[in-house]
Amino acid sequence: MKLSTKSKITVFTLSFFVWILITAITDVQEIIAGLVVALFVSLVAGKILFKSGRSIIASKAPYFLLYLLVLFWEMLKANLNVVMIVVNPYLPIKPGFIRIKSKLKEDASLTVLANSITLTPGTLTVDIDKDEGFLYIHWINVKAFEVDKCTELIGDRFESILRRFMR
Known part of the structure; x- marks a missing residue:
């Protein structure tokens, strides 16, 4: 066959x-x-699905499962954080726009990264600059404004797995 x-x-x-x-x-x-x-x-x-004798799904399944675990864990943490903000209206928050730097180049991987960031409550990806590799994000409680620090806090948790999974 x-x-x-x-x-x-x-x-x-x-x-x-x-x-x-x-x-x-x-x-x-x-x-x-x-x-x-x-x-x-x-x-x-x-x-x-098959580019050689081996299925793409079989070779990428461990990374996909790891990505789902990380995504669900980050969503859980973010949900609890937003609940704390809602329950305690006196909790100081500092909403604002930040940008993160991504090493991803493909449209599909950037879209997955942007959607993953948006799925975690408290963050919303508002724009992607593919040429420069920046994602612009609204963050409900900005902890840093430096690109490297924001990338570490928001993007790196997903991007390291995405680089292996989406290639």
């Missing part, structure tokens, strides 16, 4: 499985819709 065919079959199977997981199937029409969507996804993106 050709590598591209194997890749498309795998993508079809995974897509259909995800469709079943996220929908509450109540009739045959939903199953048919899932099959059509999975077929479309496998035809469009099926050839990218």
Whole structure:
């Protein structure tokens, strides 16, 4: 079997499985819709799963799982921090805009980094300067204004894993 065919079959199977997981199937029409969507996804993106004999998913899975763990941990910490700010209105906060420097160059990896920062409460990515490698972020409680320090506090927790995962 050709590598591209194997890749498309795998993508079809995974897509259909995800469709079943996220929908509450109540009739045959939903199953048919899932099959059509999975077929479309496998035809469009099926050839990218396997680039050699080894699956991209298999080689990147440990980094993906590590990234999810770090993301959820940072979201938990940020949520607790925002809860403390809401519960105690006298807690001094210092909102402001800062920028961080990223070494990531690809659009997809910069988007994942920006979305990860935005998903952690208290931070919101407002702009990306791809040419210079800066992300502009609104931070609910600015702890530093120096680019290097802000990069260390906000961006490095995600970027080190993203460099390995998104290459």
